[in-house]
Amino acid sequence: MNKRKASLAAAAAGVVAGAAGLSLLAMPAGAGQPPSLPDVSPESLVEQVLTSKPGAFGGTVEVDNQLGLPAIAEIPQLADGKHSARVWTDGAGKVRLALPNGQSEQTIVSDGTTTWSWNSVTNKVTKAEGKTEQPEEAKAIDPATAAKEIVGLTKEFSDISVDGTARVANRAAYELVLTPKASEKTLVREVRIAVDSELKMPLRVAVLTNGTAEPAGTVGFREINVGPQDPKLFEFTPPANAEVTTPEAEKGERGERPEAGLEQALRGENPQVFGSGWDLVVGARIPADAMTQVPAEAQGLVDRFTKKVSGGWGSGQLFTTKIATVLIADDGRVVAGAVPEQVLFDTIGQVK
Incomplete structure (x- = not known):
């Protein structure tokens, strides 16, 4: 299995955004007049994107979901709207994240050898x-x-192509545009990447879908401070009375839950990959015991936001957003991609 392909399948299928948490897409437009910059070729910007190695910086990243989903109390981050996070890095492997969620916040700190994750509500730390x-x-x-x-x-x-310039986080950038070739079967109309003219790093990614004028999703910097960051940002001491655990212990807890197999399949941890390019599809099979033991609450969410479908491949439930489609067959097969539903109907028979 090509891990890199699988990761994009999960990324491009923003469901996999929906199933796993947040889609990778979404961001605000830059303010002010487009800057005047020297001409640059699309090939040069593509190379900059592929070889980008950002240095030290601190900033605020904003994610803007416009997937067409209603507010879901159980999963607030999937609702349309903007969500932000703070990020700091030394450019050499150390990073700190602050991820607010309503009245709570998750803090993640890595010094390159140890990674700490702290939830302010539960006061639980994973080391x-x-x-x-x-x-x-x-x-x-x-x-x-x-x-x-x-x-x-x-x-x-x-x-x-290169479609002019833009200002993102008050920095001058080129707008690189990728438009799927006419032969591609995808929901995506184009992806726009704002590439910093000085730093040569992407500042924003916006995804537009067929039939819409505004991005279905964007992720990019609202503000960025380039340069060395305070070394103390990359240190972490667990708060008083915090419960400290390990990823292995947490994985064991997840494995005991009946819905763990369902989550694993939808998160793309053991995916099968079909096709390539924009109409790439990721597939998996949910273990039979997970299919029969899904909690009523989880099944209720699935039923609320899917429609029942059937065909020569069998029967199941279809989940759609502006940017992705997921098909869950009654026998446990799952396929997802940034593609029309017919592509999934034609592909699901290949899932082993």
Whole structure:
């Protein structure tokens, strides 16, 4: 299995945004007049995106969901609207995130060898030892990571152009545009990536879908402070009376829950990948015991936001947003992608 393809399948299928948490897409337009910059070729901007290695900075990243979903009390972050996070990095592997959620906040701190995650409501701390990559939460709100994955996997299947300039977080940027070729079967009309003219790093990624004028989702910087950050930001001491646990212990707890198999399948941890480019589809099979033991509350959410469908492939439930479609068959097969439903109907028979 190609891990890189699988990661984009999860990213591009923003459901996989829906099922896993937050989609990777969404962001506010830059303010002010477009800056005057020297001409640059699309090929040059593509290379900058693919080789981007951001240095030290601190800033606020904003995610703007416009997927067409109503507010869901149980999953507030999936509702349309803007959500923000603070991020700091030393450019050499250390990172700090502050992720607000209503009255609570999750803080994640990594010094490159130990990663701490603290929930202010539960006062629970997870400590992961050993050299770590960028935390998954940081990847989810990082325009550079999103842009690199999208460009790397779709540039062969896209018409690529430069559509002028923009200001993002008060910085001058070029607008790189990837438009799926006419042969691609996708819900996506185009992806716009604002590339900083000086830093050569993506500042914003916006995804537009067929039949809409505004982005279905965007992720990008609202403000950014480039340069060395306070070293103390990358230190963490658990608060008094906090419960400290490990990822292994948490994984064990998740494994005991009957819905764990369902979550694993939808999160794309063991995906099967079909096709390539914009009409790439990720598939999985939910274990039979998970299908029969899904809690009533979780099943109720599925029933509220899906429609029943059937065909030569069998029967199941279809979940749609502006940017992605998910098909869950009654026998446990699941397929998802940034594609029309017919593509999923044609693909699900290949899931093993």
